[in-house]
Amino acid sequence: MSGTFLSKSEITNLLVQAKQERKISFEELGKAIGRDEVAVAAIFYGQHHASPEDIAGLSKALGLNEDQLSYQLSNFPDRGSDVQMPPKEPLIYRLYEIVQNYGQAYKAVMNEKFGDGIMSAIAFSTKVDKEVDEHGNTWVNISMRGKW
Amino acid sequence: MSGTFLSKSEITNLLVQAKQERKISFEELGKAIGRDEVAVAAIFYGQHHASPEDIAGLSKALGLNEDQLSYQLSNFPDRGSDVQMPPKEPLIYRLYEIVQNYGQAYKAVMNEKFGDGIMSAIAFSTKVDKEVDEHGNTWVNISMRGKW
Amino acid sequence: MSGTFLSKSEITNLLVQAKQERKISFEELGKAIGRDEVAVAAIFYGQHHASPEDIAGLSKALGLNEDQLSYQLSNFPDRGSDVQMPPKEPLIYRLYEIVQNYGQAYKAVMNEKFGDGIMSAIAFSTKVDKEVDEHGNTWVNISMRGKW
Amino acid sequence: MSGTFLSKSEITNLLVQAKQERKISFEELGKAIGRDEVAVAAIFYGQHHASPEDIAGLSKALGLNEDQLSYQLSNFPDRGSDVQMPPKEPLIYRLYEIVQNYGQAYKAVMNEKFGDGIMSAIAFSTKVDKEVDEHGNTWVNISMRGKW
């Protein structure tokens, strides 16, 4: 299998278009390949290395040629190059704002609880859950788990 | 009660020094005033508005003059002005890196789960928990809960 | 319906060209689809999510294929990515200058009137009205309404 | 009357401390000197030129020496130098975000309504009002009026 490499945003577009035509959600894709939905989305945006099993599963679920997808995803991901910082997108900005406002508090509490060190952003997993409280308000719950 | 306002970092130093001399942890302070430890640290760094009850509790726990503390904390917080972005501090950088790398994935999954909108960074709470897995590895668990 | 996604500026061009050929104003478009004219312009520039009704109305008013428009506008908007900050465009710069000069005053007054918190830029609507005063001078009136 | 000029932030501190000791609101100050409350706050932050009448009124209301205040406020204001852009403060950031997201829509609608030109940020006035809707939700209403 050979040919020109697609750029990261071209690969994202390829995957998003296939997903949209199949009307399949990240949650369904996650179930289809045995991964959390955020991890699937992270593969879409070039932030996760896709294993051969991931590629096989995604090809099948999205109706894409497995050889072609494998060829395009075969390089190790060049993570992190797509979001402009500070983010202009309001939803992503809110996450950025949390780091800006709570960064020192997180550090102070973590150092107190764990001693000197850092939380890994690579040996790391994350989930997003939806909660509706008793007043009918919707809340986002983000869980992050990183190795110390 | 009157006098010159301390700058935000002077207030932080005042609180950190008192905490260090009393050898009291954020967790203990949190219990003393009925707040999560991250929220206490956020007050230390000027990111949370301290209620009169918070101020009374902190004054007592830290051995600080309540009137003086109340006067200094009486303005609404000028949040977010202390962390330089991108953060140079490695631990805070890791949180920033998560936003940079997972920002689009979070947005894609949240839009799919919740529709159009954002997660609030103000109507928001967060916790840090420590986990030791079966291999003895330590993991940080961060939970964030924000209104949609 | 399938095909390559247009970039945000390509969609803007598509809509602006159709509007210009039809010689239809934002005000007329707003009336046609039951939205304020600023909201219509915000859809043109990718800052508002267009509902199926919005898309149906715009397609009709602008003579565009509804399926194609729906396909292109079906993703949740990636808001905020088009204006370079600080704005070089003089009219937009004046709005930016208002934030720069009055930002602290707005914050001080809002905190005093509303307590601690923020005004939402998402649960938000805005209007632009024209006023001619008794001396014949023209004034712009901008109204913004955001949830606290 | 002579002496060293205070810096802008020292003048702000002087005024805020006096206001806080007197427990007087911007609204009350505004009524005392016949100005809108946002304009009063703008004088506090060095964004408005204070007229001799403003200075006389503020001195009286805040219990400050009029000669001293007049000397310190006698220079024309060096507007706009205090808010760091993009703003890190969440409330001010929301206003900035409105400009970023709606800037092109405002320009498109204003050009259509008013022709070529700009809205002045100097021949300009603004107000902040509080609204509680039928569901008990609080809304901020900002009105801006600028000469075209």
Add this chain to the structure above:
Amino acid sequence: MSGTFLSKSEITNLLVQAKQERKISFEELGKAIGRDEVAVAAIFYGQHHASPEDIAGLSKALGLNEDQLSYQLSNFPDRGSDVQMPPKEPLIYRLYEIVQNYGQAYKAVMNEKFGDGIMSAIAFSTKVDKEVDEHGNTWVNISMRGKW
């Protein structure tokens, strides 16, 4: 008349190429359409709104299709987006340097002469004249006239 909009730099190229082929100067163009030569150049670079009369005159003088030019210039100009600041081009940098070095002096003198306010950059005209002094040295004279 319809079709794809040219970008601002494509329009500039279109006009500059026509001007170059016709070997016509800005001064001659200015006389042809009854505008100052700097204003003509500003239209070329997308900084002035071209009236129907301007477009008719330029089409004739430059041998361009009037309908096509009108269609391309029909949008209100997105002023100011083309010069990178600080300017790398030496001649434009010299003008920037004047603002940097003399900015405070201009402000101090204008405030003293005119009171509080600003000079408009929109209700504004400017000219460039050539002077040869008695020693044979060439001088540039720039005149700017802006509404206070």
Add this chain to the structure above:
Amino acid sequence: MSGTFLSKSEITNLLVQAKQERKISFEELGKAIGRDEVAVAAIFYGQHHASPEDIAGLSKALGLNEDQLSYQLSNFPDRGSDVQMPPKEPLIYRLYEIVQNYGQAYKAVMNEKFGDGIMSAIAFSTKVDKEVDEHGNTWVNISMRGKW
């Protein structure tokens, strides 16, 4: 004569305070030392080298010790270090905006009129004049003259 050098802003403050106490205008200072008022202001802000005659004249007009002033102004000026770019001050921003919007037009016209080269910002003089037109509107006229 010896001692610690004042910083540039301390020298500015020294001069501005003396000017304010004497209630003398830049225009009057200019006449007193035989210089244009903008040049006087430029000396105040450290943008012009002050000759011994300038220093003698200013000392006399402002009631400052000539030896002390001479010692402080004896270094060659470190021009241009005080205005933050882009300027946040609205009046100075308007001048900056003129360069941004008209920069290419000025260059195009100057190259056409003068050939290849630049206008000096050093061998340069400038004046500010006030004009009231027949409708009672006030206009600022800035003249700049720079060697080619």
Add this chain to the structure above:
Amino acid sequence: MSGTFLSKSEITNLLVQAKQERKISFEELGKAIGRDEVAVAAIFYGQHHASPEDIAGLSKALGLNEDQLSYQLSNFPDRGSDVQMPPKEPLIYRLYEIVQNYGQAYKAVMNEKFGDGIMSAIAFSTKVDKEVDEHGNTWVNISMRGKW
């Protein structure tokens, strides 16, 4: 041999694609042309000048036309233009973080050991080795050697 020059990233893509199709590693390429593997990768990314021998060896190993490769690589490299700083890619960021955190310590130790001077980044070689410790943990060993 003639034709259009490829851009640096096009040359990188050309080489990476050939390498991937041949399933040949940097280590194997290094052995094939008598160079360290990091040096080979640096040629791929336009950071090393490729000698005629390097080009001959790479052409053969990668199955590329030697004349064409020679033509494209014949210019002296425009080093350093491809990594955005600060790096968004997490692995490269970690190296950047080492410089940020240890920079002063390196300087202090080097000045003490070597006196005043610098370590060359041009007369420089580097290697990457893999180490597995007694607990089965993998470590990266980077060696850098630069002329003082």
Add this chain to the structure above:
Amino acid sequence: MSGTFLSKSEITNLLVQAKQERKISFEELGKAIGRDEVAVAAIFYGQHHASPEDIAGLSKALGLNEDQLSYQLSNFPDRGSDVQMPPKEPLIYRLYEIVQNYGQAYKAVMNEKFGDGIMSAIAFSTKVDKEVDEHGNTWVNISMRGKW
């Protein structure tokens, strides 16, 4: 033990002055406290957490009060906040330049050797060695060892 916290640069100055008065090298300090000399320098610049043993050893070797040093070094380090990036200091810039030029090559080789992942900059040690080659040229050898 209590009192005002010194800033990071004040602590650095305190340590550097003591070291200079004692005429003791980083190498000697390293031997005295059983640490590599680069690690000692990193403690001086606030980039390493100093253990109680480190503090005891440094106090003794440098003739500083152990209680005072312990109090000042008792907070977890706020790493990385002192080097301005890009570094203006030539020696540190050379290290930065290595990351800029070799970053992609390091990543490519490491991904090939180690698979997907990163090298830790925290579980990390480093050494600097001096080499004189057969021609009398001096070379710096930097070794870095980070966990994968």
Add this chain to the structure above:
Amino acid sequence: MSGTFLSKSEITNLLVQAKQERKISFEELGKAIGRDEVAVAAIFYGQHHASPEDIAGLSKALGLNEDQLSYQLSNFPDRGSDVQMPPKEPLIYRLYEIVQNYGQAYKAVMNEKFGDGIMSAIAFSTKVDKEVDEHGNTWVNISMRGKW
């Protein structure tokens, strides 16, 4: 002669390719057209205005169509827009570093030798010479000559 203008980098590529195919050096080109080799290179990179004689000479030496080259080079150069600052290219960075490190020393010495003023970067010429010293070391000698 007419047609689309090439961009500056396209003109550079055109000239570099012709030079490379003809295997002609800047020094030879300089002799062919009676210009210093640095000036020739500066024309290649769009930093010098090419006179009709320069264009005639270059066309002949490089085998390019004179009319076409004249048309493309007929605009006055938009100098300085191609090097990203700070330069990432190591050789150009070294020159930048000289300005950064020696800038104040140059200014201090020039002011002392020449009085107040500047050295022109426009009325300016420069040369590069090669020197081999008695130890066989190669040195670069750069001479710059600018009008005061």
Add this chain to the structure above:
Amino acid sequence: MSGTFLSKSEITNLLVQAKQERKISFEELGKAIGRDEVAVAAIFYGQHHASPEDIAGLSKALGLNEDQLSYQLSNFPDRGSDVQMPPKEPLIYRLYEIVQNYGQAYKAVMNEKFGDGIMSAIAFSTKVDKEVDEHGNTWVNISMRGKW
């Protein structure tokens, strides 16, 4: 000898004040200590390591205490941290502009003359000479000599 280290700008002020009181030029200082005048100025601004002989000579020529000066200059210089880039000072900006405009031309000519490599900015010397041409015009001649 001990005490608090002066900052780099405090050392510069100390030296400049002594030089000014003694009315001694850089040229005279250079002759007094056997160094070029630019090198002397570079020591004043913290860009050169001062040898014990330099310190002895400067102390004598400037009437400063040698022990004190030695103590303050005993650290290796933290070069390059004082000029803000891009430089706002017009004279230093002209040197910066030369790098910006001629950078690529210098690189192209040096690569052609010297092959691949760089010119050192550390193994480097420089001189400034004054020339008056036959028309009475003054020219600055800068010579730079750096190892290849």
